[in-house]
Amino acid sequence: MKNKIYFKLIGVFALLVALISCEPYMDENPDSSINLPPDASEMAFTVTPGDDDFHYTIALTSPTLSGISKVKFNLGNGSTVVGKSTSAYYPLPGDYTITMTITTNGGSSSISQVQTTTETDYSIFTDEKYVALTGGVDDADGKTWVVDSESAGHFGVGDAYLAGGVGLDWWSANPGDKEGTGAYDDELTFNLNGFAVSYENFGVSYVKGYMKDDPNLASVYLNPRQNKDDWDVDYETPTNGTWLITERDGKTYLTISSQKPIIPGLDVGALNNEYEIISISENYLELSCFSAYEDWTKWHFLLRNKDYEKPKVTFDVALDAGTGVNEYLVSVGNAVIPDGQSIDKVVVDFGDGTTAETDIYTEALSHVYMRKGTYAVKVTVTTSVESTESSFSAVIDENHPDYVEFLLAEMVMYNDFSEVQLAAVNGQDCFVATADNPDRTYPNKSSKVGFYSKTNQQWANANMQLPAGYRFDLRQVSTFKLMVYGKAGDVVLLKLENTDKGGDAWMTGTELRYTIQNDNMWEVAEFNFEGAGVQPGAESWKWWPEPVSYDVANDDFYNHDFYNIIRIMLNPDIRNDETHEFYFDELAGPHVEGIKSASIN
Structure with missing residues (x-):
C-alpha cells in the first residue's frame, strides 16, 4: 500500500537527481591535425550499480580512442556531465536514456542506452x-x-x-x-x-x-x-x-x-x-x-x-529640545533589526530648507532654528529593505537672539513665469500651467505667463504656498498685484489663508476681488488688505475662532506670522458647467520675512 500511495503522488517522473564526480578528458595530442570523431561502433560506456539501489556509476570504456577533447554524458534525467565518468542517482522507477557524446577537433559522435530502475527512494519525501x-x-x-x-x-x-x-x-x-x-x-x-x-x-x-x-x-x-x-x-x-x-x-x-x-x-x-x-x-x-x-x-x-511576510526593521523617531536656544535634536531609538537587515541612513529635513544626514542611526542630528514659526520636520530612515518617512512639527516660539529681521518697504516679485520664482503656482481642481503670452504688448511684453481654466468647480484656485516656516509680512506693504488678461466683467478673487490649520484653513481666509475691465487686454489688478473686511469687496471671517480683525495689515496677530498661501479664483460665485479661463502674470506682493529674494530661473 505504501508503494502505491507514493507512486500515485509522484506520477510520471521524467527528471531525477544525479550525483556527479567528473574529471576533464583533455586532448591527448593537442598538436595533431584534424581528428575525426570515432565511429559509434568504436564507442562504449558501462552503467554499473553503486552503493545502493538508486545510484549508478557511468564510465567511458573505450580507452584506445585518441584525439578526444571532451566526453559528455546526458544522464536521461535532465542532467548533463562533462568527464570520463560520473555517478547518477535515480530515486524513482523509470526508463532513462543515457547518451554519451565524444568530441574531437573534427566533430562529435554519440551513442545511447536505456537504464531501467525499479526501486523508490522514499527518503526524498x-x-x-x-x-x-x-x-x-x-x-x-x-x-x-x-x-x-x-x-x-x-x-x-x-x-x-x-x-x-x-x-x-x-x-x-x-x-x-x-x-x-x-x-x-x-x-x-x-x-x-x-x-x-x-x-x-x-x-x-x-x-x-x-x-x-x-x-x-x-x-x-x-x-x-x-x-x-x-x-x-x-x-x-x-x-x-x-x-x-x-x-x-x-x-x-x-x-x-x-x-x-x-x-x-x-x-x-x-x-x-x-x-x-x-x-x-x-x-x-x-x-x-x-x-x-x-x-x-x-x-x-x-x-x-512568496507567502512569507518578511519582517522589517522597526524603530521610533523622536524630536527633543536641545540645550541651546531654539536647538532641537532628532533621534532614532528602540530599533528592532531582524537578522540580515540594517539601518543604513537617516536623513532629516528640518522644514526650513536645512537637511542633515548620518549613516550611524544611533547618532542624534541637531539643528538650531533662527526664526520663530511652525516647521514641518520630515525624517527619512533608509533600511536594507525599504525607506520609511515620519513627519511631525517643531514649534519655535521666539526668534533666536542672533536673528536680525529683514523688513522691506517695497513689493516683491513672487512669480513672473519667465525668470523669477519665489514659489511655484499650482492648480487645485483646475488646470494651471505656464503658457505663451497671448498679447506681447504694453503693459506686459513677457514671453511666458500663467494660464487658468476651470469647469464646474466653483472654488477651483491657482495657489502659491510659501516654504515651511515662512509667512507674508504685511507690516510695511499690504498690497498684492496681479496682471490679468481675460473677459470684461469676470471677477478675479485673491484670498490669503493659513494652511497650518489643515482642513479648517479656508476659515482663516480674508479675500478681495477685482473685476476685469477690458476684453483681452492686459491690466493690473490690485488687492490692498489695509482695512480688509470693512472696505467694499472684502470678506471677513464668519466662523474663525481666533481674534477677529477687519484690518489684517495692522493687527499683529495676522500681519506677519500668519498667512502663508495665496489663492486666486475666477468667478467663484458662478455655479454652472461652463468653462472659465484667463491669463495672469507678475504675481507680486509684500515682503516675506526671512526670504530676501526670489530664486532666478
Missing part, C-alpha cells in the same frame, strides 16, 4: 532540502519563490575561479536596483508531485545582453532604465519543466529542465541549467551558477518564499 524547496508531500500546489528584491545581493556576479566564491565579489545588487524591469515579478513554483516546476513572468523577463537573441524569446527591447548589457524581453509564459537536486564534491545543485527558459529573475545562461544551492530554508533559497556564455563569471541569486 522527508529530506529537508526537498521539503524546503517544494513544501513537501502535504503541499499539493507546491511552493512559489520570488526574487528577494528587498535584500542586498539578490543578484550578483563574481569571479568564476575564486575559491569559495558565491558570485558577489564583483557586484552585488542593492535593494530595488532592478525596479521597473521584468525581474521582480517572476514566480517559480516547485512541486514534489512529478518533480514539476512552473514559471510565470507576466509577459516580460529580464536577461543579460548575450541572451537577448535566444530563439525561445521574442520582441527583445532595451530597458531604458538599465545599461546596454541588461535587457527586458517579451516572453509569454507560463512555462513548465522539471527539476532535480544533485550532490557532488560536498556541494548541492538544483537543475531545471524545460523546453523554454525558466529564469530566477535574471537569465544569465546558466551552464547546464544548473544552480549550486548555497543555502536553503523554509523561506529563503540562495543560488549561484556559472554562465555558459561568459565562462569567467559566477552569478548569485537570492529568492524568497
Whole structure:
C-alpha cells in the first residue's frame, strides 16, 4: 500500500537527481591535425550499480580512442556531465536514456542506452532540502519563490575561479536596483508531485545582453532604465519543466529542465541549467551558477518564499529640545533589526530648507532654528529593505537672539513665469500651467505667463504656498498685484489663508476681488488688505475662532506670522458647467520675512 500511495503522488517522473564526480578528458595530442570523431561502433560506456539501489556509476570504456577533447554524458534525467565518468542517482522507477557524446577537433559522435530502475527512494519525501524547496508531500500546489528584491545581493556576479566564491565579489545588487524591469515579478513554483516546476513572468523577463537573441524569446527591447548589457524581453509564459537536486564534491545543485527558459529573475545562461544551492530554508533559497556564455563569471541569486511576510526593521523617531536656544535634536531609538537587515541612513529635513544626514542611526542630528514659526520636520530612515518617512512639527516660539529681521518697504516679485520664482503656482481642481503670452504688448511684453481654466468647480484656485516656516509680512506693504488678461466683467478673487490649520484653513481666509475691465487686454489688478473686511469687496471671517480683525495689515496677530498661501479664483460665485479661463502674470506682493529674494530661473 505504501508503494502505491507514493507512486500515485509522484506520477510520471521524467527528471531525477544525479550525483556527479567528473574529471576533464583533455586532448591527448593537442598538436595533431584534424581528428575525426570515432565511429559509434568504436564507442562504449558501462552503467554499473553503486552503493545502493538508486545510484549508478557511468564510465567511458573505450580507452584506445585518441584525439578526444571532451566526453559528455546526458544522464536521461535532465542532467548533463562533462568527464570520463560520473555517478547518477535515480530515486524513482523509470526508463532513462543515457547518451554519451565524444568530441574531437573534427566533430562529435554519440551513442545511447536505456537504464531501467525499479526501486523508490522514499527518503526524498522527508529530506529537508526537498521539503524546503517544494513544501513537501502535504503541499499539493507546491511552493512559489520570488526574487528577494528587498535584500542586498539578490543578484550578483563574481569571479568564476575564486575559491569559495558565491558570485558577489564583483557586484552585488542593492535593494530595488532592478525596479521597473521584468525581474521582480517572476514566480517559480516547485512541486514534489512529478518533480514539476512552473514559471510565470507576466509577459516580460529580464536577461543579460548575450541572451537577448535566444530563439525561445521574442520582441527583445532595451530597458531604458538599465545599461546596454541588461535587457527586458517579451516572453509569454507560463512555462513548465522539471527539476532535480544533485550532490557532488560536498556541494548541492538544483537543475531545471524545460523546453523554454525558466529564469530566477535574471537569465544569465546558466551552464547546464544548473544552480549550486548555497543555502536553503523554509523561506529563503540562495543560488549561484556559472554562465555558459561568459565562462569567467559566477552569478548569485537570492529568492524568497512568496507567502512569507518578511519582517522589517522597526524603530521610533523622536524630536527633543536641545540645550541651546531654539536647538532641537532628532533621534532614532528602540530599533528592532531582524537578522540580515540594517539601518543604513537617516536623513532629516528640518522644514526650513536645512537637511542633515548620518549613516550611524544611533547618532542624534541637531539643528538650531533662527526664526520663530511652525516647521514641518520630515525624517527619512533608509533600511536594507525599504525607506520609511515620519513627519511631525517643531514649534519655535521666539526668534533666536542672533536673528536680525529683514523688513522691506517695497513689493516683491513672487512669480513672473519667465525668470523669477519665489514659489511655484499650482492648480487645485483646475488646470494651471505656464503658457505663451497671448498679447506681447504694453503693459506686459513677457514671453511666458500663467494660464487658468476651470469647469464646474466653483472654488477651483491657482495657489502659491510659501516654504515651511515662512509667512507674508504685511507690516510695511499690504498690497498684492496681479496682471490679468481675460473677459470684461469676470471677477478675479485673491484670498490669503493659513494652511497650518489643515482642513479648517479656508476659515482663516480674508479675500478681495477685482473685476476685469477690458476684453483681452492686459491690466493690473490690485488687492490692498489695509482695512480688509470693512472696505467694499472684502470678506471677513464668519466662523474663525481666533481674534477677529477687519484690518489684517495692522493687527499683529495676522500681519506677519500668519498667512502663508495665496489663492486666486475666477468667478467663484458662478455655479454652472461652463468653462472659465484667463491669463495672469507678475504675481507680486509684500515682503516675506526671512526670504530676501526670489530664486532666478
